[in-house]
Amino acid sequence: MREVHTDEITKVVRDLFMDANCNLGEDVLAAFDHAIEKDESPVAREVMKELKENARIAREENSPICQDTGLAVLFIELGQDVHIVGGDFKDAINEGVRQGYMEGYLRKSACDPFSRKNTGDNTPAIIHLEIVPGDKIKIMAVPKGGGAENMSRVNMLTPAVGIEGVKGFVVNRVKESGSNPCPPTVIGVGIGGTFERSALLAKKALLRKIGERNPDPEIAKAEEEVLERINKLGIGPMGYGGNTTSLEVFFEVEPCHIASLPLAVNIQCHASRHKEAVI
Amino acid sequence: MPKQIRLTTPLSTEDVENLNIGDKVFLNGIIYTGRDAAHKRLIDLLNEGKELPFDVQGQIIYYVGPSPAKPGKPIGSAGPTTSYRMDAYTPRLIELGMKGMIGKGNRSPEVIEAMKKYKAVYLGATGGAGALIAKSFKKAEIVAYEDLGPEAIRKLEVENFPVVVINDTKGNDLYVEGAKKYRKE
Numbered sequence: 001m002r003e004v005h006t007d008e009i010t011k012v013v014r015d016l017f018m019d020a021n022c023n024l025g026e027d028v029l030a031a032f033d034h035a036i037e038k039d040e041s042p043v044a045r046e047v048m049k050e051l052k053e054n055a056r057i058a059r060e061e062n063s064p065i066c067q068d069t070g071l072a073v074l075f076i077e078l079g080q081d082v083h084i085v086g087g088d089f090k091d092a093i094n095e096g097v098r099q100g101y102m103e104g105y106l107r108k109s110a111c112d113p114f115s116r117k118n119t120g121d122n123t124p125a126i127i128h129l130e131i132v133p134g135d136k137i138k139i140m141a142v143p144k145g146g147g148a149e150n151m152s153r154v155n156m157l158t159p160a161v162g163i164e165g166v167k168g169f170v171v172n173r174v175k176e177s178g179s180n181p182c183p184p185t186v187i188g189v190g191i192g193g194t195f196e197r198s199a200l201l202a203k204k205a206l207l208r209k210i211g212e213r214n215p216d217p218e219i220a221k222a223e224e225e226v227l228e229r230i231n232k233l234g235i236g237p238m239g240y241g242g243n244t245t246s247l248e249v250f251f252e253v254e255p256c257h258i259a260s261l262p263l264a265v266n267i268q269c270h271a272s273r274h275k276e277a278v279i
Numbered sequence: 280m281p282k283q284i285r286l287t288t289p290l291s292t293e294d295v296e297n298l299n300i301g302d303k304v305f306l307n308g309i310i311y312t313g314r315d316a317a318h319k320r321l322i323d324l325l326n327e328g329k330e331l332p333f334d335v336q337g338q339i340i341y342y343v344g345p346s347p348a349k350p351g352k353p354i355g356s357a358g359p360t361t362s363y364r365m366d367a368y369t370p371r372l373i374e375l376g377m378k379g380m381i382g383k384g385n386r387s388p389e390v391i392e393a394m395k396k397y398k399a400v401y402l403g404a405t406g407g408a409g410a411l412i413a414k415s416f417k418k419a420e421i422v423a424y425e426d427l428g429p430e431a432i433r434k435l436e437v438e439n440f441p442v443v444v445i446n447d448t449k450g451n452d453l454y455v456e457g458a459k460k461y462r463k464e
């Protein structure tokens with residue numbers, strides 16, 4: 001058993017959200033560069049240059065990439081040989097979110113669904129916890145903005161539609177979303193499991209690095225095909241027209257019930273923010 | 280390179296009639312901010328026959344809910360929010376002489392029709408480029424509805440704020456034409 005104090009968890013969560021909101025990953029920046037070089041549309045290239053410059057300013061001034069600094073989503077892998085001391089695990093995480101959003105001048109976007117009253121400190125965090133072997137805690141912080149999340153969908157398909165049906169649904173979802181999710185987007189696709197599991201898989205898919213293919217060659221091929229079809233839609237950066245509608249498509253696949261084919265499409269805007277740390 | 284134009288507010292009918300979809304515009308002067316909650320209050324005032332807290336004649340409203348300003352800065356990150364939530368209120372303001380809106384995403388047919396009829400334009404700011412956009416904002420001052428926090432109406436002094444013309448006064452739509460031009464199937 002290794003002891004980990006809740007104060008340490010709070011600090012790591014705080015730092016991760018401040019870091020994720022201000023520093024875009026190298027993989028995303030490289031994808032921007034690729035679009036600046038390759039997009040046929042001059043307007044699209046201009047937009048991509050703005051996004052690159054925006055990321056540079058955010059990094060340099062330690063200011064948020066986007067004013068929508070998201071709801072605080074966390075994926076946590078908790079080693080089964082860790083003993084948490086000092087207080088409540090969940091409270092420690094929420095305290096980290098609170099501190100990160102306050103001290104980092106990040107926008108608080110959490111509110112009551114009906115009265116729309118802001119909770120004031122961007123809590124509660126959305127925590128996905130998994131128990132894994134070992135004595136470490138891996139924390140992944142994923143601030144998720146509203147614009148792209150609103151375009152995401154879960155659908156229970158008829159098994160007969162197969163992989164072709166899945167591909168068609170994903171392409172169509174991106175088409176219907178148009179300019180709303182701030183393209184170029186990253187598309188997380190969760191296939192299988194149950195209703196809620198597919199959504200979780202789709203969100204988890206977004207944690208992969210751009211260019212990282214699914215290990216199953218069949219699925220990897222499907223990812224590439226869907227990306228190609230999406231980029232033929234012509235929507236382009238910000239929907240102004242162009243060949244860069246999505247930067248990447250990630251599929252995550254798990255077994256499902258013999259009667260179902262759950263499919264979730266989680267759309268992530270170009271502000272594809274996620275950072276991780278291990279305690 | 281798309282066509283680049285510099286404009287200073289307030290805008291005249293002629294200013295906006297010269298704009299075409301896809302043009303890149305650098306805005307200067309004063310613009311106002313507002314999101315759904317502020318728009319609702321503006322329309323309520325008009326319905327009660329009262330005066331608006333600022334004159335919309337020739338003006339532009341930017342749909343934005345900025346992140347908190349750091350000490351010494353006029354504003355935090357300040358990229359556009361999705362515009363359709365303002366669609367119900369916009370035609371009325373255009374009728375009163377408002378010349379432009381800045382946001383992201385599609386507008387309703389009613390808004391597009393009002394732009395054609397009363398000569399106004401819809402401009403797109405790059406969504407998610409909040410840190411870059413904030414660089415062109417020199418001063419920010421709350422003019423109404425302070426209680427709405429990030430949604431309060433602010434008067435912004437802007438310098439070369441980069442936007443793209445999405446809907447012009449002729450009824451053209453960059454979202455439709457742009458995608459048509461680059462579609463491959």
Ligand code: SF4
Binds near residue numbers: 144145146147181270
């Ligand atoms: S969709 Fe993403 S980039 Fe666009 S405003 Fe929302 S968080 Fe920002």
